[in-house]
Amino acid sequence: MSDFVLELDHVSIAAPGADGPLMLVEDCTLQVTAGESLGLVGESGSGKTLSARAVAGLLPEEFTVGGTIRIDGEDISTVAGKRLRGIRARRLGMVFQTPRAHLNPLRSIGDFMTEALVTVAGEKPDAAERRAIELLAEVGIPDPDRRMRQRPGDLSGGLLQRVMIAATLAMDPPILLADEITTALDVTTQEEVMAVIADLRRHRDLAMLFITHDLALAGAVCDRIAVMQHGRTVETLRAATMRQDAVEPYTRRLLSATLPADVRADSTPPVEPVLVVDGLRKTFQVRSPRGGREEFVAVDGVGFMLAPGGSLGIVGESGSGKSTTARIICGLEAADAGSVTVKGEDWTTAARGTAGRRRRARIAQMVFQDPYQSLDRRQTVRACLREAVAVHRPKASRGELDARVDELLGAVRLDAGLADRKPRSLSGGQRQRVAIARALAADPEILVLDEAVSALDVTTQVEILTLLDSIRRTMGVALLMISHDLTVVRRLCDHVVVMRSGVIVEQGTIADVLDDPRADYTRMLLDSIPHDGWVPRRRIPARTTALPTVATTTTRISPPGGPK
C-alpha cells in the first residue's frame, strides 16, 4: 500500500493492428500524491492522452492495457465492473480539450449539470439544481441561475470549459484528470481557467494529472512534471527546478522550444509599404438574443502598414477581429468601409473574375490555421502543389511543373518521398509545410498566416516559425502573422498590432510594444503568458458571488461506501 492517490506502474497500451498488436504506450510510470499536481508533458502522439484515458476507462474495448493502474492504492484490474464504475465516478473527474464536443447542444447547462447528481448521487432534482448553481458559482461563472437555462451555444469556450470543470466537481472527486483543457483557448481565457483550477486545488485539496504539450504552462501550475516521449515517461522533474535538473535531451528540446526568442533587432529602412490598410470596418448581421437581428462590429477603424519583406503580427483574443481583417485583405470578405491598398493598387473590393484573382494571387497568399482542413483530402501532395503551380503557368509541361513542385518541397524542407501521400497520412506539421509550399507556388510578395502555427505542438511550432523566418529572409516575402500567441509573434515579427473587440489598442515595433506596453490590455496579454514564477490570476472581474469555501467541502468528504 502506498500514499499515492493515483499510480501508474509500467502501464502499456496496445491497439489491435493489421499486423499484430500495435504498441501505443510502452511504459508510462507516474505517481500522484493527495493534493499534488503532476504535469504530464509531451508532443501529440506521445501517449499522454491514452494513459489518462486508460485510468478513466475511456479506451476502446479492443485495446489491451498492461502494467498496473492503482487508484487509492487499489489495482483497478482486480476490481469488477460495477464497483470499478463507482470508483471512477466518485474518485475521478476528467476534463477534456474541447468542451463543446462533450456537451449536447440541444440540452441546457442545467440539464447537463444535474444529470450526474440525480442519477449517480441520487439527489432530488431541486437539491441537485441548488448544488449545480453552487458549483457553477465556485468555478467563477457569473450569474449561474441564468446560465443554467442557457444552452452550450450561448456560452463562450472559456465559460464552457468552466462548466465542464464544475460538472466534474459534482461528485467531489479527489483526483482531477485534465487533458489539454486550455489548448483551444486564448491566453487570457487560459489564465482565467487556470486561476479557477488553482483556487479549486487550494480549497478542495485536489490532486491533478495535468496533461499538456505546453511545458511552460505545466511548469507554472504543477508541482512535478513527467515528460513523455514515444509512449514512455522519460523523466520526472520538480517543476521549480526543471530547467536546471533536466537531463534527457528531449526535455531540453522541449524547454528550449518554450524559451522566449531574442527580440528582433534589425530595423527596416523606410520604404514604400507593400500593404496599406486604412480605416477598415466590417459588420456582420447576427441574431440578437431577443430574436431580431442586430449589427455586430467585427472590425472598426483598423489601419496599419506592412513593409516589403517585413513582418507584422496582429495579436488579440478570439473575437478581436484579427482573422476578419486578414480575410478582407485576401478578398475572402468584403469591407464595409475603409481601404486596402497593395502596391499602390486598390484591393478594397474583391477581385472580379478569374484573371483578377490570379493577378492578386501572385502578390498575396494565405496559410490557414487548421492544417487538416486546408488541404483537399482527396489530392496527393504532388497533385495539390502541381495544381497551384499550373494556375500561374498554364503552358508549362508536366516535367516543368514537377520540377517546380520539387523545388517548392525543397523550400519548405519536406522530404520528396512524401509527395505521393495524401494529407491523412501526414502529420500536422508536414501538412502545414505543404500548405506553405502551396502558398509559395505563386511567388507571392505577402504571406498572410492566419493562426498558422496555433494548432501545432510547441516543437513543431518552432520548426515552422524557423522555416517561415528563413523564407522571409531568402525570398523577401513579407509576413502578416495573425495570432493569439504573443510568443509566436515575438519570435517572428518586427512590428505588432494589438487588437481588441475590432479596434487597434496599440501598435509599433516589437521592442516598443511588448517590452514597454502602454495599453493595459497589452500588459494583460503579456502577463497571461505562462512563465517562470507565473501565478494565474482572475483579471476579468466576472465573479458575482463570493467563493464558497466551506459550503462545498461539507457535502461529502468520506470515501464512497463509508470507511473501509
Added chain:
Amino acid sequence: MSVAQLAGGRVPRLARRASARDPLVIAAALVMLLIAVIAVFGPLMAPYDPNQLYVGPVLSPPSLEHYMGTDDLGRDIYSRVLVGAAPSVIAPVFVVILSTALGAAIGISSAWFGGVVDGISSRVIEVIFAIPGLVLAVLAVSMFGKGLIAPIAALSIAYIPIVSRLVRTAARAELGKPYIAALRIQGVSSLAICFRHLVPAVLPPILAQSTVGFGYAMLDLAAISFLGLGAQPPSSDWGVMISAGQPALLTGAPEQSMFPAALVVVTVLAVNILGARVTTWAEGGDR
C-alpha cells in the same frame, strides 16, 4: 498516435478490407450480374413466346416444362419474367440518372451561388417535395398518355428534391472549409474548384442516395404499372405481372405475382447492398 487517429484512421480501413471479402457483397454483385444478363439476353433465353396464349394449361404450378408455371391466360411465366426484365430494370436506371443529374446540378448551384439563386431554387424544390411522386406520375400519364416515358419523367422530377437537398447541404459544408478558400486565393478558376474539388467531395452521398433511389424507383414504377398507368398489358413488365396476378393470387395460384415480386425484392436488396459498398469506396479518400 491519438485516440482520434485510431478511431478515424485504422478501424475503417480494416472495416473496408473486411467488407470487400464480405460474402453478402459478393452475393449481391453476382445477383446484379445475373439480372443484367437477363435484362440484355432475356428475350433470347426465353423458351416460349411471352405473349403466346395457352402454351400450357391455365395457372399450372411450376413444372419441368414451365419452370415458374403458367398464368391465368396459359402464358409461360418464366419467359415473361425474362423478357420483362429489361423494362423493369432499365426504367429505374433512367429515373436515377435523370433525377441525380438534375438534383445534383440544382443542389450544387444553390450552394455555390447562394442568395437569390438558393432562395428561388429552394422554394421550387419545396413545392415539388410537397407533391407525392405517384400523384405526379398519374398527372403525367393523364397528360402524355400511358406507357413508360411519362412515369419515368414524372418520377425523375419527383426524386429531384431528395437529391438536391442532400447535395446542397453537403456542398455548403464543403465550401465552408478553408481549402476552398485557399484555392480561391491561389487564383484557381471557379470551374476547376467546382468540378475538380467540390463534385468529388459530394460524390459519396450522391452515390449512396442513388442506390436507395434505384430501389424506390423500381418499386414506384412497379406500383404505377400495378395501377395500370405505366407499362400496359400484355407487356410483361414485372409490375404489370404482379398486378395481373392479383385475382389468381386469391384463388390460391400465387406464381403469377410471386415470381416477379420476388425478383423486384431481390434486385432492390442487391442494389442497396452494393450501394453501401460503393459509397464506402468513394469515401476512401476521406478517412
